[in-house]
Amino acid sequence: MAGVLSGPAPAFKPVAKLNTVVFSKVLDRDPEQMDSLMTAIQTVGFFYLDLSDKYSEGMLKNLEQCSSVMKDWFSEPIDVKSEYKTVSMASHGYKPIGSQAGTHGGRDGWEVLKTGTLEIASRWGLIPPVEKHYEAFSTFQRQCDYVSRMLLDRISHGLGLGAESSLNRTHRGDCPSKSAVAYLHYIPMDHSGENVGHNMHTDYGTLTLVFTPQWGLQVLYPAGPRGEDREWQWVEPRPNCAIVNVADVLYFLTGRRVISAVHRVLPLPDKDRYSVTYFLRPSDDTLMPDAEGNTTNVMEWYTKKNNNYEAPAHTQDKSFLIGGLYKDGFGGIEETAAGINVMNRTKR
Ligand SMILES: O=C(O)CCC(=O)C(=O)O
Numbered sequence: 001m002a003g004v005l006s007g008p009a010p011a012f013k014p015v016a017k018l019n020t021v022v023f024s025k026v027l028d029r030d031p032e033q034m035d036s037l038m039t040a041i042q043t044v045g046f047f048y049l050d051l052s053d054k055y056s057e058g059m060l061k062n063l064e065q066c067s068s069v070m071k072d073w074f075s076e077p078i079d080v081k082s083e084y085k086t087v088s089m090a091s092h093g094y095k096p097i098g099s100q101a102g103t104h105g106g107r108d109g110w111e112v113l114k115t116g117t118l119e120i121a122s123r124w125g126l127i128p129p130v131e132k133h134y135e136a137f138s139t140f141q142r143q144c145d146y147v148s149r150m151l152l153d154r155i156s157h158g159l160g161l162g163a164e165s166s167l168n169r170t171h172r173g174d175c176p177s178k179s180a181v182a183y184l185h186y187i188p189m190d191h192s193g194e195n196v197g198h199n200m201h202t203d204y205g206t207l208t209l210v211f212t213p214q215w216g217l218q219v220l221y222p223a224g225p226r227g228e229d230r231e232w233q234w235v236e237p238r239p240n241c242a243i244v245n246v247a248d249v250l251y252f253l254t255g256r257r258v259i260s261a262v263h264r265v266l267p268l269p270d271k272d273r274y275s276v277t278y279f280l281r282p283s284d285d286t287l288m289p290d291a292e293g294n295t296t297n298v299m300e301w302y303t304k305k306n307n308n309y310e311a312p313a314h315t316q317d318k319s320f321l322i323g324g325l326y327k328d329g330f331g332g333i334e335e336t337a338a339g340i341n342v343m344n345r346t347k348r
């Protein structure tokens with residue numbers, strides 16, 4: 001029992017000020033959009049990707065269909081869902097509520113079904129509703145993969161990484177990877193404190209696309225005049241936009257020139273919450289310098305992070321949880337019985 005939670009419902013303030021990048025324009029390396037993209041990934045690690053162009057319409061339609069199919073599946077009994085427990089470094093299959101630490105000292109309040117990019121392309125180990133609506137699910141996943149790969153290519157270009165050092169080389173489409181779509185469901189605020197939210201973390205792959213029409217996501221935002229103070233800010237859901245965040249592998253592969261953004265999800269007071277994410281991750285055999293500067297295989301990094309996500313809150317290694325980015329231990333983020341407070345911090 002993690003303690004009884006009370007207090008007023010959140011007002012979703014402050015709202016994070018994030019850049020918007022227009023996908024159809026960044027495709028053509030429009031200088032203004034490239035500026036907006038490069039600034040966002042080097043200051044906050046989060047931005048909106050505007051997908052309201054004619055070409056992206058089909059993708060958003062598929063998203064709607066897949067979301068609605070998955071909403072129904074989440075209402076199935078737990079023993080039906082548990083038949084498909086996660087495999088392949090947790091990149092494919094079902095994770096039940098409570099298998100990771102939550103936001104308030106207890107366990108988490110979300111469940112997820114992931115479809116690995118390789119698995120869906122190979123039609124391997126899919127749950128019946130995904131099989132039934134295979135066209136929509138597989139097309140949506142290819143569309144997410146396309147969008148995130150194009151962003152990666154433009155980021156690689158924006159960072160001046162030419163042929164030899166291009167980020168495309170570590171993200172080959174013909175190599176196995178842990179890229180996956182995740183369909184997430186959050187239960188409403190559990191006032192007993194037992195199962196609450198999605199603990200703060202950085203994502204362990206390269207880039208993440210988040211689709212959700214609901215509030216709940218928060219980013220640890222660089223506030224203050226020079227961005228030296230960090231505070232939790234809400235990420236407003238916007239129609240026809242994906243929310244994109246930078247993840248650990250991109251941070252490490254670029255020599256720490258971009259920010260792997262710390263974020264978390266708080267449950268809604270009285271409503272279920274649904275979101276869909278795409279995790280673009282590098283080829284499984286990619287090597288990178290880790291938090292200590294030692295060369296490591298990306299799979300070792302995933303294993304360390306996954307073990308930390310699942311550990312009880314009080315035994316978690318917080319520096320791993322948030323990407324190993326914080327040399328000063330917990331980096332000025334202090335956990336309290338009621339949740340997590342962010343203290344002033346000067347180092348990053
Ligand atoms: O549900 C969301 O809005 C974000 C989920 C997330 O951060 C994750 O799955 O890594």
Ligand SMILES: [Fe+2]
Pocket residue numbers: 201202203208263
């Ligand atoms: Fe995340």
